[in-house]
Amino acid sequence: MPNKPELLTVAKLAPFLMQPLQQSFTVHDRLHENAAESAAFAAAAPRIRAICGSGESKVSAELIARLPALEVISIMGVGYDGVDVAAAKSRGVMVGHTPDVLNDDVADLALALMLNIARRIPQAERHVRAGKWPEGPMPLARKMSGARLGIVGMGRIGQAIAQRALAFGMTVAYTARSAKPALPFAFHATPRELAAASDFLVVITPGGAATRKLIDAEVLRALGPEGYLINVARGSVVDETALIEALRSGGIAGAGLDVFENEPQVPEALRTLDNVVVVPHIGSATVQTRHAMAARALANLQAHFARQPLPSAVPECR
Numbered sequence: 001m002p003n004k005p006e007l008l009t010v011a012k013l014a015p016f017l018m019q020p021l022q023q024s025f026t027v028h029d030r031l032h033e034n035a036a037e038s039a040a041f042a043a044a045a046p047r048i049r050a051i052c053g054s055g056e057s058k059v060s061a062e063l064i065a066r067l068p069a070l071e072v073i074s075i076m077g078v079g080y081d082g083v084d085v086a087a088a089k090s091r092g093v094m095v096g097h098t099p100d101v102l103n104d105d106v107a108d109l110a111l112a113l114m115l116n117i118a119r120r121i122p123q124a125e126r127h128v129r130a131g132k133w134p135e136g137p138m139p140l141a142r143k144m145s146g147a148r149l150g151i152v153g154m155g156r157i158g159q160a161i162a163q164r165a166l167a168f169g170m171t172v173a174y175t176a177r178s179a180k181p182a183l184p185f186a187f188h189a190t191p192r193e194l195a196a197a198s199d200f201l202v203v204i205t206p207g208g209a210a211t212r213k214l215i216d217a218e219v220l221r222a223l224g225p226e227g228y229l230i231n232v233a234r235g236s237v238v239d240e241t242a243l244i245e246a247l248r249s250g251g252i253a254g255a256g257l258d259v260f261e262n263e264p265q266v267p268e269a270l271r272t273l274d275n276v277v278v279v280p281h282i283g284s285a286t287v288q289t290r291h292a293m294a295a296r297a298l299a300n301l302q303a304h305f306a307r308q309p310l311p312s313a314v315p316e317c318r
């Protein structure tokens, strides 16, 4: 079809998003990444009006500058720290994302990581699978119900985590950029103060420059040898070197991690230490949620090309 707008994907997208995209757009699938196709990309670039990617995608100022006809960037994810939004805005390019539909999954995973690291479920499972049960029981674990939970980032997902924690009889406190007087939880002005008052510290802020290494050696020291860190935000929010040191030295009790500084590379220490549970950025990775996210990413694009406002533009573009 001659008049379909042209779109560049900047991630390997699932077929349930790729198929509808191909119905409405001429799709250039990651053409910019392939050095062998650089002439093809240079030829297509002036016609590309849309970008579609995932929460982990990079859309740099340089890429935006190479696409003079670009109008809209649709991210299938709530986090868009890989997109240079300032560069997009300065060109009048709209940016959309997919908030809310993934709150349940990410909150579920945060609780799952808390239970896994506290109750040592992966270690216990390995114990049984290795045939070691007859040799003796597992060492006693840490009770999670009733413990003190600190949430760094009390937004959509942070509140979904808090809701679940209440069902476990946990005491919930939080930090964020600003206090939320309508919420029935104690506010601490800094992650360090929150960590000092927490048994479990869950990180669920956006990534990007403003939160880079927000969780540093000082925060981990405040969490202390009985404390557990859970990161379901972005790898950049935690100082990974300081975290490894704290885990090695017993500075904190353990960590449950969905995200890492240099994904998909995970430092050997985090893959081998016994007091760590690691999963490969699966916060929103269920069939149901990924379909809902794909529908929202598509809806943002369709709205734009129907000359409507994006149903879920990022805050900077509203």
Ligand code: NAP
Binding pocket: 078, 079, 080, 099, 100, 102, 106, 152, 153, 154, 155, 156, 157, 158, 175, 176, 177, 178, 179, 204, 205, 206, 207, 210, 211, 214, 232, 233, 234, 258, 259, 281, 282, 283, 284
């Ligand atoms: P949200 O509703 O915008 O909430 C973000 C929260 O972080 C807000 O409470 C905000 O404070 C707080 N915050 C922002 N900057 C901060 C700073 N510098 N210091 C302290 N707190 C800060 O976002 P959401 O929908 O809950 O998503 C949060 C993030 O989760 C996403 O941006 C993404 O990075 C991550 N995520 C990860 C996965 C995964 O697969 N692991 C999946 C989805 C999302 P205020 O309320 O005061 O503004």
